[in-house]
Every structure is written in structure tokens, then in C-alpha cells.
Amino acid sequence: VKPREFEYVRPTTVDDVLALLAERGDDAKLLAGGQSLVPMLNFRLTAPDLLIDLNHVASLRLLRRVDGWLRIGAMTRQSTLEASATAAESWPLLRAALRWVAHPPIRNRGTVGGSVAHADPAAELPVVLATLDAVFHVASARGRRSVPAAEFFTGNLSTVLETDDLLERIDVPPPVDGTLWAFKEFARRHGDFALGGAAATIVRDGERCARLRLGLMGAATVPVVADIAAAEGREIGSLAELDVTDEIGDLIHPTPDLHGDAQFRRRIVLAMAHDAVRDAAARATGEPLS
Ligand SMILES: Cc1cc2nc3c(=O)[nH]c(=O)nc-3n(C[C@H](O)[C@H](O)[C@H](O)COP(=O)(O)OP(=O)(O)OC[C@H]3O[C@@H](n4cnc5c(N)ncnc54)[C@H](O)[C@@H]3O)c2cc1C
Numbered sequence: 001v002k003p004r005e006f007e008y009v010r011p012t013t014v015d016d017v018l019a020l021l022a023e024r025g026d027d028a029k030l031l032a033g034g035q036s037l038v039p040m041l042n043f044r045l046t047a048p049d050l051l052i053d054l055n056h057v058a059s060l061r062l063l064r065r066v067d068g069w070l071r072i073g074a075m076t077r078q079s080t081l082e083a084s085a086t087a088a089e090s091w092p093l094l095r096a097a098l099r100w101v102a103h104p105p106i107r108n109r110g111t112v113g114g115s116v117a118h119a120d121p122a123a124e125l126p127v128v129l130a131t132l133d134a135v136f137h138v139a140s141a142r143g144r145r146s147v148p149a150a151e152f153f154t155g156n157l158s159t160v161l162e163t164d165d166l167l168e169r170i171d172v173p174p175p176v177d178g179t180l181w182a183f184k185e186f187a188r189r190h191g192d193f194a195l196g197g198a199a200a201t202i203v204r205d206g207e208r209c210a211r212l213r214l215g216l217m218g219a220a221t222v223p224v225v226a227d228i229a230a231a232e233g234r235e236i237g238s239l240a241e242l243d244v245t246d247e248i249g250d251l252i253h254p255t256p257d258l259h260g261d262a263q264f265r266r267r268i269v270l271a272m273a274h275d276a277v278r279d280a281a282a283r284a285t286g287e288p289l290s
Helices: 014-027 037-042 078-083 085-090 092-098 104-109 112-118 124-131 236-241 245-251 262-285
Strands: 007-009 028-031 050-053 063-066 069-073 135-140 143-148 153-155 166-172 180-186 196-205 208-217 224-227
Touching (some): 014 050, 014 135, 014 166, 069 112, 092 124, 092 180, 124 196, 180 262, 196 236, 208 236, 224 245
Antiparallel strands (some): 069 166
């Protein structure tokens, strides 16, 4: 299948991208890694008049720690973030989740910003970035704004981004020292989109849990993040026995498709949530990871 004919431009600065979007945004698409957009063009699920290639805008490729925050330019390749020692040292959840994103050749082209802007509810990065309270920096010719992760995703494949908006950068806040973490997902084959998954973080207060947070993937049309009240103050070693179903059950409304009905997907998300809590706690107790 071939895409409909389109114009192609290759700007080199953010200002040029914003000017193009201001003029032609309604009829244009931004091209990042192309790993989601190109199949959609080929199937004519989208048919823009203009493709604005972001691959030559060098300022969108930054990846560094600034004042304790991790700054991720939108055009940072998924594989670059996966390989980053800085990211792995302080935000290990990112690398753990990225290993589940498709296959290495796709992560070599696919970008962090593209994954976030595409907003697939079964994608790893949106849910992990939401769990980590990331902030999304959006620019347009109208100005710049920062959007917290909790407000960025609005539905299946949709976000607050307008047709003249560019996602410029994603900032991840400094981690709390000693935070325990785990990422679990279930896919039919490694590299397939997940049927369900969960990220868990445990902020410690000595041997006790100060905060247990779960990020749920494939649970709804947007990433679902919940802090588990029943975990507060409990000994970390006892969290493996904690049943989180009461607190997250009402938040899980998966979309059925040919890979699984809603009930099947719901059970997978719950199982991944329990496994993630158990594995995060096991990092403190030395129990083997599942
Ligand atoms: C076989 C296969 C398997 C895959 N499996 C997975 C998987 O398991 N998990 C997963 O998470 N993903 C998976 N993906 C998708 C992959 O992660 C994509 O790289 C990602 O969804 C989109 O990133 P991209 O850089 O390729 O963006 P593109 O495809 O170029 O763009 C995607 C969308 O985002 C918009 N966009 C891109 N950048 C910006 C920006 N800076 N500002 C505003 N809008 C922007 C584009 O206009 C487009 O609408 C898979 C892809 C393939 C082909």
C-alpha cells in the first residue's frame, strides 16, 4: 500500500517548525521516527498534504540531567534513552520499560517524543513517564506551555497537542533516594504491543512503605496511575501479600480487540500489577524477582 502524495519539508530549527505548523498545521503531520506514522500513511489512515521532518532539528535531540531532572528532547531515539547510563542510574524504570518496546531496529528509529505524541494506551513510555510524574513541554507560534503527565493524555491516540503544537521536551523529576521499582508486562510475543502491564514504585521510609504507586498499561484509553493507600506505613516485606484489586479494580476498563476481550485484558493488568508490587518489594528484601 502506498501513501497519498504529499509535500515534504526538512526544517533545521524549532522556530521554522513552529512557523510551518502555524501556517499549515491543519494539513500537516510531524515526522519523527516514522515507526507509527509511516504505517498509518501507507494504510491511508492519515493523509496529510505536508510532512514536516523533525530529524534535522538538532536541538530536539538533547538528553541530560539538569538540576537533578532528566531532560529528554522529543527527538531522542528510544534506543539512546535505553542506553543512557544517566537515565539508568536514577530512573531505571525507563530502561526496564524500553526493553519491551518493539525490537531494537524500531527503537533505533522510534523517538521518545513520537511515542508520547502517538499516545497508544498499550505503549510503555507514556505509562512509565506518567508514573514518574514527567512534565511535557509544548511549543507553538502562540507560545510555550508545560503540561503535567496527568493532563497530557486525553484518550486513545489523543493528547492535548493541537495541530500547531510541537512536543519539544519531556522532563522527569529527580527520583526519591532508594525508591524501589519494577516493570512487568504480558505480550503474546516479545516485541508485540502488550496485552497489559504495570510499573510499580515504592518510596521507602526505612523498612516501611511511604508510598506505593502503580502505573497501569492497557488498562484504559489513557495511562492509569494510582497511589495505593492500603500500602502506606506497611512493612515493605509484607507488600507482596497486599491485594491491590480493591483500589485499582474500578480504574481498569480495557478496550477489547481481536487479541483479547475486556475481561481477559483486565485479568492480565491485575496480574501484572500484583507481580510489579511483588518485584519492587523484592528489591528490598532480596527475594528473587519473578
Ligand atoms: C512492528 C512495530 C512494533 C511496535 N511495538 C511497540 C511496542 O511494543 N510498544 C510501543 O510503545 N511502541 C511500539 N511501536 C511503536 C514505536 O514505539 C514508535 O516508534 C512510536 O509509537 C512512535 O514514535 P516515532 O518516533 O516513530 O513517531 P512517528 O511515527 O514519526 O510519529 C507518531 C505520531 O506522533 C507525532 N509526533 C512525532 N513527534 C512529535 C513531536 N515532537 N511533537 C508532536 N507530535 C509528534 C507524529 O506527527 C505522528 O502523529 C511499534 C512499532 C512497530 C512498527
